[in-house]
Amino acid sequence: MSNTSAIEYLSRQQELEDEARKLMPWDPKSCSYEKGALRQQVFACRTHGNIGVCYSCSIQCHTSCDIVELFTKRNFTCDCGTDKDQSKSENQQFKCQLRKNREPDVASLQNVYGHNFRGLFCSCNQEYDPDSSAVMLQCVLGSECNEDWYHDYCIVGKPKQEVKKNGDEETLADGMPPLDSFDAFICWKCVSKYEYYFQRLMSHPLAQDIIAHRIQHGSSEEKDVSHSVKKRPIDDGGNEYSLTLKHGYSKKLAKIKETLDKETDKLYKFLNDLVPFLVNDDPVYEEPEDTATEADDMVALLLQNCMQREHAVAGISAFNTLKTRLSEYLKPFAESGKVVSGEDINNFFKENDEK
Numbered sequence: 001m002s003n004t005s006a007i008e009y010l011s012r013q014q015e016l017e018d019e020a021r022k023l024m025p026w027d028p029k030s031c032s033y034e035k036g037a038l039r040q041q042v043f044a045c046r047t048h049g050n051i052g053v054c055y056s057c058s059i060q061c062h063t064s065c066d067i068v069e070l071f072t073k074r075n076f077t078c079d080c081g082t083d084k085d086q087s088k089s090e091n092q093q094f095k096c097q098l099r100k101n102r103e104p105d106v107a108s109l110q111n112v113y114g115h116n117f118r119g120l121f122c123s124c125n126q127e128y129d130p131d132s133s134a135v136m137l138q139c140v141l142g143s144e145c146n147e148d149w150y151h152d153y154c155i156v157g158k159p160k161q162e163v164k165k166n167g168d169e170e171t172l173a174d175g176m177p178p179l180d181s182f183d184a185f186i187c188w189k190c191v192s193k194y195e196y197y198f199q200r201l202m203s204h205p206l207a208q209d210i211i212a213h214r215i216q217h218g219s220s221e222e223k224d225v226s227h228s229v230k231k232r233p234i235d236d237g238g239n240e241y242s243l244t245l246k247h248g249y250s251k252k253l254a255k256i257k258e259t260l261d262k263e264t265d266k267l268y269k270f271l272n273d274l275v276p277f278l279v280n281d282d283p284v285y286e287e288p289e290d291t292a293t294e295a296d297d298m299v300a301l302l303l304q305n306c307m308q309r310e311h312a313v314a315g316i317s318a319f320n321t322l323k324t325r326l327s328e329y330l331k332p333f334a335e336s337g338k339v340v341s342g343e344d345i346n347n348f349f350k351e352n353d354e355k
Ligand SMILES: [Zn+2]
Pocket: 030, 031, 032, 033, 053, 054, 055, 056, 057, 078, 079, 080
């Protein structure tokens, strides 16, 4: 195998693996408590005292509770079955149905609880309205707002638009940049808190590769940074603004970080200590351990099979055909929640060979 084809081959393997993972039925079998503080999907349980529980616990232990989906939070430890979990039915045999602990476990002291845990979102302090046409964005920085979610109209500082959802159509508030023109959002509260650092970033020569938009909070003007960074003074006298970041911002931030003096530069400390997750990959924890093993087995099998069929799977189009067939094959498993077995995978390759 030449170098190029080896690299191509590896990247195809990666693609196949990602595809398989996406389609894997995800069994809510294990609680993430023992893994400690993670960036993970968190569900608030309002029945048990506004605690936050992991994905599996939300399904297995809090089935009849008033649950609010919070999407991801960083550094969060599951509260299910801990001394924070105010479960009312004391006759329940286990505190957490998955960990099967009989005595409450110690709750994490690191967990931070914003108003999201009471089911409230945004600066307007509202419950999530599934019928609203408003787009909501989560703040990627989050230290001031606890990774809150914001309505587009609240981001630009306008009153609530009484528009209800029209099919799948989403209408953005005036002043909001198109959603596909940026990758991440930082709310005006978090920008204000670290204004010194954001001003330094915005005056950096690489700023145009990092910052997509500057969105005034309370004014209809949305400033494109490519025009504003150098010519306009950034400080508008207490005017608050949010920022959006371009795709690939992490790599550019890492580049800036490299040029700074570790010992003396405050911007270095900001990037390194306060927002390392903006500079480095910060994946969301997903697979509970048992399922990960099954998924790993499956992927290993898939790859083994591909390896043997290296000659057959040559060429991107052949690979894409295989990928499409694999998706079709795995779809019923994903839909029914059935776990894929090694035999199923062998059957797939058998069927595929016959085609
Ligand atoms: Zn849990």
